[in-house]
Amino acid sequence: MRRTGFVDAVDGLGQHDHICWVFHTLEQFRQAAGRFLTDGVAAGQQVIYLAEGASATELDHVAGFAAARMSGAALVQDLGIYEPLRPVDAAAQVAEYERATDQALAAGFTGLRVAAQVTPLARTPAQLDAFTRYEHHADALMIRRPFSAMCGYHAGELSAAAVAELASMHPLATPGSTPLRMFPSAQPEVTAVLAGEVDLAGRRLLHDVLRRVDLTPVDGAVTIDARDLTFLDHRGLFQLVDQVRARGATTVLHVAERSPVRLVAELLALPDVRLVMS
Incomplete structure (x- = not known):
């Protein structure tokens, strides 16, 4: 099962987890990325460290990373592969990661894990719009x-509003990064999950x-899992x-029996809204 919610550590995340990590210094990002990637190596995944101007040995101080890099289990790539001055092509980049995952599996790894410092890809309004869609x-x-x-997103380089937009597309995020999150559901019958709070802000x-x-x-229906939506x-x-x-x-x-969302929906009694207690 994928984890969702707010976390202040990247340790112990699984094969399908996706986290927005908001940081204040590049060293903070490197430290967290090192832990995230070495967990992946231990789980048999191929791992990639991606950052602007990244050097091949940037994470070699992390226990086991240099050996993993020498064996091909760990890769270091420069962010330039994304063409950072242009808005990302979401479909092309997703296809590239699907191909890379297939290659990792074919090489005998259990999957692919990426830690990416992608702040430069969300600096302009056009980049931000494209990258949130890509996420x-x-x-x-x-x-x-x-x-x-x-x-990874640098809080000193992006506005709080931009960070919230980016974080809102992740099942997992750092505390205080966004009031709400909306992301695809692992349940085939559910279109998306909406979690957090939707108030004036x-x-x-x-x-x-x-x-x-x-x-x-x-x-004829769009099904939203709103069980973790605490206010709407x-x-x-x-x-x-x-x-x-x-x-x-x-x-x-889909709402919890005692959810405030259920109360609002029942009070409004909109004809094209149906509640499912779960």
Whole structure:
């Protein structure tokens, strides 16, 4: 099972986990990336360290990393492979990681694990929009394939609003990085998971998130797992339902029995919203 929520450590993450790691110094990122990647090596994965201007020996101080690099179990790549001055091509990059995962499996590894310092890919508004969309599609790949990733963002180089948009596309994020998260579900019958809080501060973020995620209806419905949504005001529910309605579909919300989301939805009694207690 994939882990979700807010965490302050990268240790012990699994084959399909995807974390947004917000850091304040490059050394903080290197230390966390070293732990994340050595966990992957121990689990039999091929691992990649990706950062702007990365040197081949940048993580050799991490126990076991130099040996893994020499054997081909660990790779170090410069961020330049992404063409960092241009918005990322989400479909092409996801296809590249799927190919790299297949190559790792063919070489006898149990999967692929990447720690990437990708701040330079989200600096402009166009880059930010493209990269948040890419994060969503990359997360869908991580459900299907044994591919896990740690996406690092420098809090000193990006605004808090930009960090929140990026973090909102991850099942896992550092505490305080975003009020809400929306990401693909591992359950085939569920379109997406919506977690966190949607209040006055979160409604603008929800608006941007809903523009970027894939809410393709199945049998005339978009099903959202809202069991970890701790607060949703009526305007936030209207936003969600309007986006689904624009796709010609009904909104199905999976909620906990005592969820405040259930109370709001039942109070509004919208005709194209159906609740499922779970």
